[in-house]
Amino acid sequence: MPAPSPDFKRALKQLSDKEKEDLLLKAVRRDAELYDLVRYEILPDVDLRTLLDEHAERIAALLQKANGRVMNRALSRALGKAAKEIARAKRITKDKRLEVDLNMYTLRLVLDEYPQYFEGFVYAFYVSTVRLLLRTAKLIPKLHEDLWLEYKPEFDDILDTLRRHEKHRQLRYPLPTELELPS
Known part of the structure; x- marks a missing residue:
């Protein structure tokens, strides 16, 4: 997306409030992500918890x-x-x-509802689950140190569950035994 030019900014300032409102409503109707972004920015009752719940429902x-x-x-x-x-x-x-919370929610959901699909000839679902787990393992150390202890037990439990399957030996990369955190 190009950066707004000075002419564009000037023309935007010259629009009346009604024209700006119409333009924003038209843009939000076309793009659901923009709608969610504007909703998150301007509505006081839409906070992180609300978005977490909405996206968790969509994932489920x-x-x-x-x-x-x-x-x-x-x-x-x-x-x-x-x-x-x-x-x-x-x-x-x-x-x-929020990203880590949604990843952990998805992993919990997969292990609670769909572990029987790890078995069988096709192991794409198992590999996808492991990839999500490894992506989460890279994100957790980027959070504040106090949060590491909050996620570590649950993460290690999920990791242990995935390591119990024989398919972890067929992966191209070894699964760690626990969440590795910087010292």
């Missing part, structure tokens, strides 16, 4: 609606869509903790 719906001939592949695609939903939430809020 994506995984529940997954269907196909091979359920492992369908769940793997749904997990990819969930990752895009998490990225969208991060773009809206610019909050790393």
